[in-house]
Amino acid sequence: MADATPVPPLAPPPAGGVVERAGPAAGHGSRHQGPPLLEVEQLVKHYGGVRAVDGVSFAVPAGSITGLIGPNGAGKSTVLAVVSGFAPPTGGRIRFAGRAVTGLPMHRLARQGMVRTFQLARVFGGLTTLENLLVAVPGQRGLSPLGVVGGRWIWGGEERRLVKEARRVLRRFGMASKADDYARTLSGGQKRAVEIMRCLMMRPRLLLLDEPMAGLSPRLVTELERILLELRDEGLALLIVEHELETVDRLCSTVVAMAHGRVIAEGTMADLRTRREVQDAYVVG
Amino acid sequence: MEFGVAGVANLAFIVVIAAGAYTYAVLTLGPATGNGGFQQYIVGLHLPFAVAVLAAAAAGAVVGVLIGVTGLKRLRQDYQGMVMLVVSLMAATVVGADAGLFNGQAGLSLVSNPFSGSGSASGDWTYVGVVALSCVLGFLVLRRFTGGPLGRTLRAMRDDEHAAAAIGRSVVNLRLLTQAVGGAFGGVSGALLVGFIGGWSPSAWAYPETLALLTAIIVGGMGNNVGVSIGTFVIYLLLLQGVQFLPQIASHPGLTEAFGWIILGVTTVAFVWLRPQGVFPERRPRFRHHPEDQELDAGAAAGTGLSDSVGA
Numbered sequence: 092m093a094d095a096t097p098v099p100p101l102a103p104p105p106a107g108g109v110v111e112r113a114g115p116a117a118g119h120g121s122r123h124q125g126p127p128l129l130e131v132e133q134l135v136k137h138y139g140g141v142r143a144v145d146g147v148s149f150a151v152p153a154g155s156i157t158g159l160i161g162p163n164g165a166g167k168s169t170v171l172a173v174v175s176g177f178a179p180p181t182g183g184r185i186r187f188a189g190r191a192v193t194g195l196p197m198h199r200l201a202r203q204g205m206v207r208t209f210q211l212a213r214v215f216g217g218l219t220t221l222e223n224l225l226v227a228v229p230g231q232r233g234l235s236p237l238g239v240v241g242g243r244w245i246w247g248g249e250e251r252r253l254v255k256e257a258r259r260v261l262r263r264f265g266m267a268s269k270a271d272d273y274a275r276t277l278s279g280g281q282k283r284a285v286e287i288m289r290c291l292m293m294r295p296r297l298l299l300l301d302e303p304m305a306g307l308s309p310r311l312v313t314e315l316e317r318i319l320l321e322l323r324d325e326g327l328a329l330l331i332v333e334h335e336l337e338t339v340d341r342l343c344s345t346v347v348a349m350a351h352g353r354v355i356a357e358g359t360m361a362d363l364r365t366r367r368e369v370q371d372a373y374v375v376g
Numbered sequence: 377m378e379f380g381v382a383g384v385a386n387l388a389f390i391v392v393i394a395a396g397a398y399t400y401a402v403l404t405l406g407p408a409t410g411n412g413g414f415q416q417y418i419v420g421l422h423l424p425f426a427v428a429v430l431a432a433a434a435a436g437a438v439v440g441v442l443i444g445v446t447g448l449k450r451l452r453q454d455y456q457g458m459v460m461l462v463v464s465l466m467a468a469t470v471v472g473a474d475a476g477l478f479n480g481q482a483g484l485s486l487v488s489n490p491f492s493g494s495g496s497a498s499g500d501w502t503y504v505g506v507v508a509l510s511c512v513l514g515f516l517v518l519r520r521f522t523g524g525p526l527g528r529t530l531r532a533m534r535d536d537e538h539a540a541a542a543i544g545r546s547v548v549n550l551r552l553l554t555q556a557v558g559g560a561f562g563g564v565s566g567a568l569l570v571g572f573i574g575g576w577s578p579s580a581w582a583y584p585e586t587l588a589l590l591t592a593i594i595v596g597g598m599g600n601n602v603g604v605s606i607g608t609f610v611i612y613l614l615l616l617q618g619v620q621f622l623p624q625i626a627s628h629p630g631l632t633e634a635f636g637w638i639i640l641g642v643t644t645v646a647f648v649w650l651r652p653q654g655v656f657p658e659r660r661p662r663f664r665h666h667p668e669d670q671e672l673d674a675g676a677a678a679g680t681g682l683s684d685s686v687g688a
């Protein structure tokens with residue numbers, strides 16, 4: 092966990108590509124970086140004739156926060172969609188925890204420990220906040236045939252334990268008072284928090300967050316940043332797509348910059364700010 | 377379970393009822409050759425009541441899964457409903473056109489009440505008792521599926537299937553499970569119905585019958601088993617059967633029956649507009665709050681958090 096060696100690229104830059112790696116990732120949390128947990132190699136995604144993602148390669152080390160930035164239309168969310176199994180890739184390879192997972196559907200990747208949130212928070216509106224957390228726990232006895240037949244005799248004890256655990260998570264996010272509220276009645280920021288808490292109930296190894304700070308007040312951004320850093324310190328790896336570059340700077344040890352479906356630079360946020368191609372992508376488009 | 381809890385808009389539900397009814401009929405009737413060519417059908421085994429009902433449940437489950445496979449794989453929920461409606465129409469057309477399968481449009485008749493040996497009236501009441509017992513048993517079994525972790529998972533899928541997939545749930549498998557369980561229940565109900573009324577034909581399972589079932593769910597309360605039971609009683613017994621006791625209008629024969637469907641349609645629209653949650657809405661679960669948790673919650677609430685994020 093104390094390895095500060097920068098993560099080498101998985102593959103050479105695409106032909107004609109302009110990827111340049113900045114200096115060693117010395118940003119926040121670099122002391123937590125480990126071997127690559129997620130490896131994305133030459134990822135391609137076409138929508139009809141549109142090449143939304145065009146040969147993207149990067150890695151997410153274990154126990155670190157990696158940022159994915161770029162102007163609108165750069166392909167960040169598409170990368171997240173393909174990596175998470177939400178959309179099948181057109182080409183390329185994805186490895187997670189050393190296993191090839193290219194093209195696996197989202198629910199199977201989630202079971203392996205790669206869990207995502209969505210750009211617009213998706214909660215189960217007809218469930219309470221507490222239920223939103225409980226429903227995410229994998230391998231519950233109540234989902235087995237024996238659990239269905241046996242009822243509470245089989246899963247009652249486990250349920251009580253999970254409720255206590257869910258309440259602990261709610262307290263951590265300061266949302267204990269909302270436990271019995273229907274999720275559809277929560278504010279946008281609270282729904283976003285519910286999504287993240289739901290992911291945590293799955294005990295993931297990698298959390299993919301799509302613009303987690305969008306629409307949050309500055310105070311909430313600070314609060315959520317604190318929680319995400321805590322999660323990283325507990326060993327969770329995070330890949331964050333984010334427009335708010337100050338947040339990326341504070342959270343991410345490695346940042347991957349994209350434009351026009353390609354990776355244009357990789358390094359710390361401080362390094363990327365000085366890079367001409369990144370500036371051009373944001374200013375010129 | 378299918379519509380209210382899992383959010384599967386199965387507009388072909390009447391087909392699984394029909395599958396159960398036909399299965400029960402051909403298993404309890406004797407060979408078709410034994411009735412002088414009066415009606416043609418497959419099988420004909422003279423099986424006992426209980427065996428035939430179980431077979432009807434299995435047939436309903438299989439047909440339910442087959443219906444599910446046609447529409448569930450890659451379609452959005454509203455399109456799935458449309459596909460299932462088409463499947464319902466096709467199934468009725470095929471069964472009606474093939475006279476050798478279940479006697480075509482004329483349908484099957486002479487299905488006897490298994491309890492009629494004790495005298496016609498008492499046999500009928502015995503049958504009513506068996507049906508009532510089946511309803512109670514069915515209600516208790518259904519609670520196993522719609523309550524607890526499985527029911528919670530199904531409701532999550534109903535609310536947002538992408539988010540359900542994101543937490544590791546196979547939406548396709550969950551829907552097919554729902555179709556299988558719902559199909560088994562439908563199969564049993566079809567078997568019990570045909571055992572009582574003695575016959576079954578394509579006109580008995582036209583697609584509007586499914587709409588009546590949906591109305592019962594909408595009126596009773598989606599996701600509430602008690603509400604749906606009451607909704608079924610009100611819509612099917614009081615409304616659709618009740619209009620048959622109205623005096624016939626000589627100049628417009630059949631109009632009184634049509635009144636039932638008119639009221640049903642108006643009721644559906646009214647509830648969708650004015651009270652979509654139904655008379656008995658889905659109940660909010662309450663989890664036991666231990667005293668130590670309450671203290672910790674109170675302490676956490678005093679600090680900063682996301683719960684007081686007004687307008688966030």
